[in-house]
Amino acid sequence: MTVAEGWVADVLETLQLPRRMRLRLTRNGLTVVPVTQAHVTTQMRIFGQIDARLPGWVPIGEFRVRPAREGYMPEPDVSALPQEQLDPGSSEFDEGALPFVVEVVSPESKNRDYSTKPDHYALRGIPVYLIVDVLAARWTLLTRPQDGEYQHQESGVFGDRIEIPVVDQTLTLDSSQFMRI
Incomplete structure (x- = not known):
């Protein structure tokens, strides 16, 4: 880790922002991001669907x-882990x-x-990346994923079902539950 990376990590961990804002490290520097209700509501609805439809797995968010x-640790909005692999701390x-990882736009x-x-x-090498564009x-x-690129892409509109392969199961998300701005 370079000196600059260490400094940025310290700033990210110690800077206090209002709950409605997030600080993101991007290739362009630090960015303050407002969090919309559509974003939060959609994220929570995905959490609920994972909880209800993916037995033995736990939804996770607010993580790196x-x-x-290259000095970057992504912070997806949603993913899931097997219950036994979750470290609550x-x-x-x-x-x-x-x-899989989910980003709510x-x-x-x-x-x-x-x-x-x-x-x-x-x-x-994350097997599935879902972009939810509110x-x-x-x-x-x-x-x-292969050689740093995803080889397959599917798209749809809110209201469609989204099938996400998860190890030996399929997580089916009901996108009609997502909120639009």
């Missing part, structure tokens, strides 16, 4: 994916343990969610 690569989880994150994060998640009421499911 480790290890850092951790705010970082290993990329190899994550069967915000006005400031749209470009990164569609263009930068797919590369980060595919390079890490701005356009659409979703995009990227699967089969």
Whole structure:
């Protein structure tokens, strides 16, 4: 870890922001991100569906994916872990343990969610990346990471069912429950 990376990590951990805001480290620096109700509501509804439809798994959010690569640790909005792998005291989880990640699009994150994060998640070998776009009421499911790129893509509109392969199960999300801005 470089001196700059260590400083940024310290800032991220110690800076206090209102609950309605998040501080994100991007390649362009630190960004303060407003959190909309559509974002929070959609995230919570995905949590609820994971809880109800993926037996033996626990939804997780507000975490970082480790290890850092190029000084960057992504912070997806949602994922899940097998109950026995959950460390309640951790705010970082290993990329190899994550069967999927979900990003709920915000006005400031749209470009990164569609263009930068797919590369980060595919390079890490995360099997599935779901983009939930509350701005356009659409979703995009990227699967089969290979050589730093996802090889398969499906898209749909809110109201469609989304099938996410999770180890030996399929998580079916009802996107009609998602909120649009």
